[in-house]
Amino acid sequence: MAIAALSWPAPGSPSGVARYLYGGGSPDSATVDQVRAALSNDVWFIAGYGLALTGFAWIFRLWAISEFGRLAAKYVAAAVALTVGADLAKHVLLDYALRHHNSADLITAAAAASIIKWCAGLLALGGCLATLGVFLRALVPWSRRLREGVSALAQRWRWLGACSSALTWPWRSLRAYLRKAVAGSRWFKACAPGKTEIACSDSIRATWWRGLQAEPPAARAKTDELSWANAYYVPGAEKVRKSREGDPVQAICLSGGGVRSACIAMGVTQEFSKAPPIKLTPKIRRRFRRRAAAPKLIDAVDYVISVSGGGYTAGARLLAVHDKESPLLSERFEEGSPEFDHFRRHSSYIADSPGELLVALTIVLKNLIASMAILFTLPAVLGSVLGYLFSRSVFSFAVIVPVPNPSLGGPPALPCLTAHSASWYAVAAFAAFAVFFTGAAMFVEFVSWKSFSEWLKLRLQGLAFGSAVFAVLVLAVVAGLPALMRLCWWLGERAPGNQGGAAAAVSGLVGLNYLAAIAAMVWKDRDKLSKEATKLSSLKRLLPPGVVALVLVMATLAALLVAWLITLGCFAANVFAHATADGKENTFFQMPFSSWWLPGLLLLTMLWVGSVDIASLSLNPFYRSRLGQAFAVQRVKHGDHWHAEAFHPNKFTWFDEFGEVPVGGPKFVFAAAATITGKDKPAPGLNAVSYVMSHDYIGGPDLGWLKTAGLFGQSPPRIKRDLTVLTAVAVSGAAFASAMGRHQKGFEKLLAISGARLGTWLPNPKFVANLAGAETDQCLDPKDNTRPWPRSLPAMRGAGYYYRELFGFNYSDGRLVQVTDGGHYENLGLVEALRRRSRLIFCVDGGGDAPPLASGLADALRLAEYELGVTVTFDDFPGYSLRDLTPGSGEPFKPGDAFYSLNGRLAKRTVAIGLITYPAASGLTEGEERRGVLIFAKAVLCRDFPEWLLTYAAENGVFPHDPTSDQWFNEGQFAAYTEMGRIMGRQALKCVEFLTKVGKISNPTEPDLAKLNGANRIPTPSRADNNATTATAVTQPA
Template identity: 25%
Template sequence: MLGESAGTKGEATIEQIGRRRTFTRTLQLAIVLAVVQWPMRHAVQAGADCDIPGRLSLLVDGTFITAYVYAAYRGYKYVRFLNRQRWQAVAAVGAWLVFVAAILDVVEDVKLWSDFGAGACSDLIAGWLTTVMHGIFVVGWLILALCYFATSRFGQQKLHGVELEPPATFSPSLDGGPDHGKLVITCSGGGIRSASFCLGALQHLREEGFYDKASTVIGVSGGGYTAAAFHVLRRAVPDPFAQGSPELARLRRQTRYLLQGGRAVFLAGLSVLFGLIVNLLLIGIVLRSVAWVLGWFLGNQGVIRDVNTEIQVTWRPDGSWSFLALAGGLIAISAAVFVIEKVWDRWARMPDVVRTVLNSVSSVSLRYGVPVAVLLLGVPGGLYLVGQLPGDTGLPSELLALVDPTKQGVASFSALVVVLIGLGRSVWNGLATEGKESSRLRDRLLAFARTKLAPWAGTAIIVLAATIALLRWTGGYATEKDFARDWSVAVILATVALGIKVFTDANRTSLHSFYRERLSRAFLVERKPNGSAAAIDYYKRLRYSEWAKPDQGGPRLVIAGVANVEDADFVPTQRDCVPFVFDSDCIGIIGDRSLPDGGRRRTDDYEREADVLLREVTVPAAMAMSGAALSPLTGRVNGRTRPIRLLLAVLNARLGVWLPNPYWNNHVDDAFPPVTGFFPKLSRYVGSIIDKPGPYRLLREAVGSPSMYDRRIYVTDGGHYDNLGLVEALRRKPAQVIVIDASNDAEDRFSALAEAIATARMDHGIEIDIDPSPMIRGAKERADRAWVYGIATHPKTEDEVENNEDPYRTEIFFVKAVLAGHLDWDLEVYAKRHTDFPRRATSDQFYDEWDFEAYRSLGFALAESLTGHHRVKERLNAP
């Protein structure tokens, strides 16, 4: 039931719940910032040494102003979304009043800032300006509150006796569309290994006419490289990547596509370094800001004091319990609610309304109570345990140097970065080879260290470094007034934060842009008039809505990715993702019947929403997102990568992309129409740039839980859901599917196929009958063959049930990268030299010409063995 976990009992759409959550969370942030200012204002009113708390309060107030302006804007957008015309205009008035109040608030802060230090304490009041500002602020928020209530379901029932729009509808996603009754080809994931193998298979299928006969080619991850390259080149060349062609010769020179040449290596290093520096700057800004406020508060309360250069922590300043009550009060409220529920249920039935209210109180108090307790109790406790004070800390000098701007500090910080990078590389290699068994004790111990110990070691190092910085800065702000009065630090922090917001975003700091460019330059080529092949200009926008269309009778290009979500409303436990499919007509989220309608958008409309310059939803961008295996969020394999999520995020090992949630802004036919005129274009351009994902999305990658209700979703490797593309192919109800599988699953287990079979049954009710036993090598030198035939039976439609017809069936032709039969001599020799052939680790993306040709030739040979069988050829040639 949609939204049931959020307490809506299925009576709201994804966008409605998401907009309400966005508004309430921003409002909660504003309230928290207002509460943080309260002790500072109280200290100013006390009149003693008011300069530090007064100016610190004004700095916090600047953040508070930003938060409540955003909250007012999102409140107005929520009311507008509900499409109540009368209240929409009223909400606009309220939002504008809040904005005017914010301007007056800024003027007041500037005036008060100059007043501090010039005489007596100003009591944070600027005469009539403060009175007017408060009045406008209160009126604006009262209006917004009235609109929020009036447009709620309860408010509509009480005020007008009407209901809001009906909840979302659910219908099967087995719509078939243009692929119904036709042939679909899928190319599996697996990096350059799969790209090479699938290239050979597609070459043979094109020679036999099956590629042109297909209505769609579906690419996943590495298979998407080749699927896209074939599709784009075929628009101009009828026989793309044929033997002896200039584009195939060029591709052989690009088999180290990620780091092909010195310039690519240099750009890769800069991309990693750029994102890493931005990430560390953001972490530093947050830690320094928290330490400043927290240090002043703990010092002001007398919890932390400097006594003869030694730290002294007092949990009950002046013998009062107020500090401990403040630190643990919210957690105590949550515990009290639990007790009340238990006692109430013992003596009477608790009404659902009361239970809902108590659950909300418990959730909010716990959400904010835990960080409050950690900061107010954990930080003083940490300072006490390590004996930290400026100049005499008791901590190892190497750790303290991390937050000191000295040569030793730079060296220690650099050493930390090197250690983290080394851990990250070791962990990734371990994950890439996980599942490969070894009889040697050394290999098993190394695998255990890489997959079990190193992930937590990297996370522990990051947390330890951040903790030391927070303790050190907090201790300085609590005990050193000159340190606390250095207001130039605030200017630097604000300038850096503003610069990060203006000049970059969460997508630009990731490795996606570099990855996308390398894929484009290596695989997307065009035939020149002189007969040579060259990369398509990277700056040419290959819009997916145009370049993925079927052309001259050929197939359409579909690229499969996933949207990472962790909502119990939509995904089973630990699946953590839903399919995100790039199609030339419609793009977006596709899944089982638990997902409501509205998850797909017109591709051309979505392209404009994602980026006004039409750069985010292109063919190379889709290739890169579908191949984004290296990311903090990894869908179904989150269980393996969760321990290193924080490590990957900090190190900028991030290939995923934050895209607009297709469920949002999907209530009109043309939500983002093209604009004309200079000022409309300028407005759209500025709005698109400002709206790019910011630091909050980085936090969601590192430690958060991505949600289907969020305004943006994180799109990564399609193999995180189904590495074969088979489930998406069957959803389209074709008559036949050719599956080209170069997955690196364990030999003779065919786990990628098994997972696809189970997923098709769970998500779409499709039963797949296929037996891969002829491909099992076992104790034999070779498998009997590298392909098998199967049947997928679709659930009956209402018409089939009513007419007592047989269910629709799809034939599956499955070809797998295994050694089978008698191969060409060059492959036989390569296989003897490379014992891991054809299961080379996916982490190894650096092939030479022999590696590339071996996998390409194997794909060609095995596809030939499939279509060479007389029954298979007869079935595939059938109309």
């Protein structure tokens, strides 16, 4: 409509004026007066559309939220001014040209002004589209208030209630049928109207964000370590610390690493389910006073923090205790239990059979096709519009004929580029402005050094850059797009001229992307297996760190841009050819009926793209479903036998119901990462910030915290589906995504294009904080107090979020943030345990570090030191040094021994002990309270392993570093890694005994605890005993 309004001829204007303007001959003398009169009347039309475009631009600027949106609004406003000004200049110059007998210079100047008008008008129309988006966004809260108003009136007037009931009868019937079809599903209960009313009272319903924020941190004395102090704020952490009554806060960290890490974590936690707890305080003891079974170590720790694959085990243990018996954590997934047997049978969880593998590959293909539709709908629609516009006489200023028409006779040769001098003058005008403003800025810098001169210089430089942008825009319209259309026409003339050829080209493009996506997912961690993994390639020697990945990203985007431009050019050329098929300026309705299928198909595609949720078109739902079938199990009784059954797919594991242990136990924290760009981005190379999910709170110190239950009550239905334990497990393990934090490889954009993404978009706590702060003018940035923040979360994550992933627009003030694998921030979960000021930490590292380096631990220690001020040293406990975990440090086998080939892979032991030192910013009192102990267990080979495990290692050279991309574990892999986890757990418990003897932790077997648990000391068998019992422990150091 806006384009039609701008291109509508002046009232009373005769035809042919546009051709006269662009050098197509002059009007006869009889119509000159008529043209001049029409130009005078057209001034009011210019004023009308100018006011309309100005209003749209003003609304866009007023309601723009992001930095990019506000910058775009400035360019739209400038384009509106240029459009109106150039149109007025064109009228004045054209009037003078007609008055002075067709002066060639005036005609050229008027044509240049007309070209500037149309080129700037295309950008100015962006304000109309943006205003439409603002209107649709505002409809969400308005529609809710309208429903509430209608409900209130219906209670007063019965006839209105009857009409409303009749109108909503089809929906209520469908809802009743669905409720009956999935009886027992809590999803429909959660979506019932009463859910929101319970979560948010009437007094604050209009300002729902007030009840979602976590309590602000307690005021602290001023400190130079303010950044560290802010990083320690975790809601509820202080309450947990006080419940320990001065004793250390205890945490178990389960690292990432896919199913490899899940097996190791399962073995470790099985050993922790046998060991007695360490120092039960009266408050903690009261949790278990009504339990028949004695609590174990895993029941009595304060936190279980998991990342990626470690979250598989953590989520499985958490969900397993939500049955009718409400058992302790230690009473599920024991050795030989039904739950553990189910895990063993489903260790190849992605696809257990050829049929399931085919389903997985089909889903990847489906996502690829859907992503391609989203990606290429925009150039198809834009190309069709531009192709039609270029067929109009008012747009006949292209310096290249877009599509030659052989029916007009003569060879389809390119016209001389100088034949349209007005087009080049339009480009030169903006280029001259850019040079002028740049020179003015240099002159200001030369004559003055005061602050005002610096302000003026920056403004002039901004004007120079803006002029250059408009110069490029005009050049693209008058030469770039016509040349692209001509190129696509030329390629089409030489390509197969049938539908089969086009189908083959499309199929080839989809197929190549499909194979590339599969290769990127499978090949993700192969470099870790190479013996040269720690050596720098010749390319990396020449380029700084991170540049290689950046070059790959740019190459991927460049290839994507080429495909995008070809799509745009092909659609534009096709529409242009149909509109000018007979050599005349045909309107849309005069085009051949056979070409109508194109706009119809585009319209249907646009409707589909506009109603799709990109999180549903990623691999996240499939990944979550497969994890649920393998790890979300409950113990049920059939007759006299107990079995473990997976949760039904329609049973949502909501955080507020399944996110905590029913009868007391540790807090489960699923560590993920949020990708942030823009001015608030993290340190270069990190590219992500902490984002954790738990029963109580969701968020992180950089973005803020939200109450999980309150967020669930106020979220739209589509986001509610992602506030579950299984989603937390899946997102925490979203190893490949369009943004991968510190693990950027360069192929992430390919995954975004293909739809092979495991991450999702979740509510941003900082957005909620800005909403609350804007009410009382208390935002951290004063500019945010006046910004028009949206009043609701998005009902769906539409195509706009897909383009954000593709181009990396992840601003910290958006309504949603992109959340991916916790390993993209820190793969051990150690930083999250230190953030909660834990002073006794069991850290289980099942990652796939390239030996002999402990890269995961090094990343965690570096991050802890620079973000929290925490230092961890491993030289304070003789016999438990970190170097004892290095392959090759263990006692070798003698020549001729069956395991002699393993000598280079043997370590002394699997555990090391570190001393934790907290800074004053942690809030801990000076002295021993700032000291803690880290028991670090890593998956390495040792001489004292059971014979069968050493045999497996000898036969499988990659063990224990199977790539994370291998999620199809067989029985041997499962048993080997689980047994290694049990050995690591037993050796970690030996560290507890050692630390008790040296007085670093309290004695876990004090008299009252011994009555509760009984003696449960960990034996120290010899290698001969290992062969018989498959149990092992390190020798107690002196």
